[in-house]
Amino acid sequence: MTTLELPKEARVADPRPKAPRRPGEKPFGVGRIVALVILILMAISWLLPFAWALVTSLKTEADAGATPVSWLAPNGFTLEAYASVLEEGNIPVWAINSLLSSAIITLLTVATSALAAYAFSRLDFTGRKWLFFVVIASIIIPPQVLIIPLFYEMLAFNMVDTYWGLILPQVVAPPMVYILKKFFDQIPIELEDAARVDGATRLRLFWSIVLPLSRPILAAVSIFVFIAAWNNFLWPFIVINDTSLMTLPVGLQTVKSAYGVQYAQNMAMALLAALPLIVIFLFFQRQIIKGIATTGFGGQ
Amino acid sequence: MGDTKNARRRKDNLAGWAFIAPFGVFFVLFLVWPIIYGLYLSFTGTTLTGAGGEFVGFANYAEALADRDMWRAMLNTLWFTVLSTIPLVLVALVMALLVDLGLPGQWLWRLSFFMPFLLASTVVSLIWIWLFNPQLGLINEMLKPFGVEPIAWLQDPQWAMLGVVIATVWWTVGFNFLLYLAALQNIPEQQYEAAALDGAGKWRQLFSITIPQLAPTTGLIVILQVLASLKVFDQIFQMTQGGPAGTTRSAVVYIFDLGFTGYRFGYSAAVSFIFFAVIILVSLVQLRITSRKGARS
Numbered sequence: 001m002t003t004l005e006l007p008k009e010a011r012v013a014d015p016r017p018k019a020p021r022r023p024g025e026k027p028f029g030v031g032r033i034v035a036l037v038i039l040i041l042m043a044i045s046w047l048l049p050f051a052w053a054l055v056t057s058l059k060t061e062a063d064a065g066a067t068p069v070s071w072l073a074p075n076g077f078t079l080e081a082y083a084s085v086l087e088e089g090n091i092p093v094w095a096i097n098s099l100l101s102s103a104i105i106t107l108l109t110v111a112t113s114a115l116a117a118y119a120f121s122r123l124d125f126t127g128r129k130w131l132f133f134v135v136i137a138s139i140i141i142p143p144q145v146l147i148i149p150l151f152y153e154m155l156a157f158n159m160v161d162t163y164w165g166l167i168l169p170q171v172v173a174p175p176m177v178y179i180l181k182k183f184f185d186q187i188p189i190e191l192e193d194a195a196r197v198d199g200a201t202r203l204r205l206f207w208s209i210v211l212p213l214s215r216p217i218l219a220a221v222s223i224f225v226f227i228a229a230w231n232n233f234l235w236p237f238i239v240i241n242d243t244s245l246m247t248l249p250v251g252l253q254t255v256k257s258a259y260g261v262q263y264a265q266n267m268a269m270a271l272l273a274a275l276p277l278i279v280i281f282l283f284f285q286r287q288i289i290k291g292i293a294t295t296g297f298g299g300q
Numbered sequence: 301m302g303d304t305k306n307a308r309r310r311k312d313n314l315a316g317w318a319f320i321a322p323f324g325v326f327f328v329l330f331l332v333w334p335i336i337y338g339l340y341l342s343f344t345g346t347t348l349t350g351a352g353g354e355f356v357g358f359a360n361y362a363e364a365l366a367d368r369d370m371w372r373a374m375l376n377t378l379w380f381t382v383l384s385t386i387p388l389v390l391v392a393l394v395m396a397l398l399v400d401l402g403l404p405g406q407w408l409w410r411l412s413f414f415m416p417f418l419l420a421s422t423v424v425s426l427i428w429i430w431l432f433n434p435q436l437g438l439i440n441e442m443l444k445p446f447g448v449e450p451i452a453w454l455q456d457p458q459w460a461m462l463g464v465v466i467a468t469v470w471w472t473v474g475f476n477f478l479l480y481l482a483a484l485q486n487i488p489e490q491q492y493e494a495a496a497l498d499g500a501g502k503w504r505q506l507f508s509i510t511i512p513q514l515a516p517t518t519g520l521i522v523i524l525q526v527l528a529s530l531k532v533f534d535q536i537f538q539m540t541q542g543g544p545a546g547t548t549r550s551a552v553v554y555i556f557d558l559g560f561t562g563y564r565f566g567y568s569a570a571v572s573f574i575f576f577a578v579i580i581l582v583s584l585v586q587l588r589i590t591s592r593k594g595a596r597s
Binding site (some may be wrong): 031032035036038039042043046047048049050052053056064065067068069108111112113115116118119120123124125126128131135138140141142144145146147148149150151152153168169171172174177202206227230231233234238248249250252253256263266267269270273274277278280281285289292293 | 312313314315316317319320322323324326327329330331332333334335337338341394395398399401403407408409410412413414415416418419420421422423425426427428430431433435436437438441470475478479481482502527530531533534538552555556559560565568569572573575576579580583
């Protein structure tokens with residue numbers, strides 16, 4: 001992360017990355033060893049599904065479907081499953097669709113939310129209070145209850161089976177407006193006052209003063225929105241039927257049944273689809289963890 | 301003086317609405333309008349083709365209230381919520397407490413517990429359908445040494461919901477874990493020092509300091525978790541399609557089935573709004589409970 005000189009008030013409390021040692025604690029107490037063992041067992045249980053998927057994906061179909069169940073592969077490990085999934089399947093196309101649609105959704109959501117959050121935080125306009133209340137209250141609406149009318153709307157706009165229909169309805173995230181407003185509220189207003197005296201417009205203040213100070217929270221919000229869009233299933237599943245327009249999760253769902261009992265290929269597909277987000281996580285670990293820690297919001 | 305203030309106010313008004321506008325367009329088009337239109341649809345007999353769009357009054361709602369499948373889906377949803385929320389809070393707490401001890405390998409623990417949260421539901425379902433496979437699945441294989449007969453996890457009405465819950469806990473516990481971990485790291489060290497001076501042991505500190513200090517976080521996690529669990533759709537739709545024999549069919553799965561397999565859009569919208577009412581009710585109850593707790597302490 002870039003080192004930003006934030007005014008104290010604007011800084012988000014940093015969850016201490018250091019591991020605290022309680023006073024009077026011995027580094028090698030019996031309790032700590034027991035705790036370590038439990039921790040290792042839990043971590044193994046959480047990693048086991050990945051390991052099993054990986055081992056299966058590296059088997060031949062014959063070995064993957066053989067009993068008794070085994071971690072070994074009598075016919076040797078192979079990349080066959082990956083090769084055939086990439087050859088036959090539309091996975092690269094779906095990955096590009098996922099990447100593009102998620103990126104556009106993120107860009108539009110963060111841009112519109114930040115502008116609105118700035119208005120709610122700084123501008124004293126008529127109706128601000130009740131409008132903010134409406135936006136916050138809407139957080140409680142489960143998006144799933146809107147699928148029927150939303151689908152109808154898309155039919156009316158002729159947007160079923162188009163990128164528009166895929167992208168536009170996902171561009172609204174009231175929780176993000178709330179998070180951003182809370183952050184903007186902490187930025188001292190004096191910082192803007194000086195520039196205002198010099199005649200800077202509101203847009204200028206927003207762009208050159210508030211946004212640069214908000215980089216950490218913007219990064220966190222962007223990552224949340226991106227992950228949620230990337231993983232969204234229900235809406236893309238409803239609005240897209242054309243195979244070439246599908247996102248990765250929807251595409252996988254449709255071929256899952258087609259592949260049927262080809263277990264190695266199924267697991268190769270699952271791992272290929274999981275890879276992009278895991279890579280993103282490894283790159284943005286700090287922002288993601290910090291974002292969840294400080295805002296309490298995420299995908300799902 | 302008053303004039304400039306008014307002028308400034310007017311400027312703020314214009315700027316305010318201009319800043320809101322881009323968000324407002326999406327908000328109205330894809331949130332407000334669908335709600336209003338959905339409410340209208342729920343009073344009509346609309347089908348996929350738009351036929352039968354005539355106004356039917358409360359007929360859909362009356363039908364829904366007498367619909368045993370709907371009640372069953374609602375109960376399934378509540379059951380799933382109870383079954384999933386408890387481990388999703390407790391396991392997350394245990395994970396966070398253990399990781400917070402500062403044992404070596406911090407990044408590894410965090411990565412192991414959080415990574416599944418990043419996966420798309422399709423990926424999670426693919427992996428768990430495979431793990432739960434009655435003949436070839438790893439889960440049955442691991443239970444074998446304990447003398448457990450092979451279980452058809454996702455096909456047996458007795459076990460299907462539990463199977464979905466297990467996959468869900470694995471998938472989403474990492475988020476709650478991170479919330480707890482952050483909260484733990486914000487508890488002031490001095491409290492432990494003071495307690496240690498008073499002769500409080502580790503367990504005593506855990507129950508007298510740590511757990512009470514985590515109460516607000518626990519409240520937040522429970523609220524978020526209950527709301528998330530009530531809306532369960534993806535993993536059920538992909539792992540069991542709501543079966544076997546409707547034992548895992550949740551409210552949203554039922555709404556989807558009515559609309560997109562039965563093409564009864566009007567009726568589906570009515571069930572959506574009944575479900576929406578349930579969600580509001582649960583939220584209000586939760587709010588009551590947490591605010592009362594807050595008043596007491």
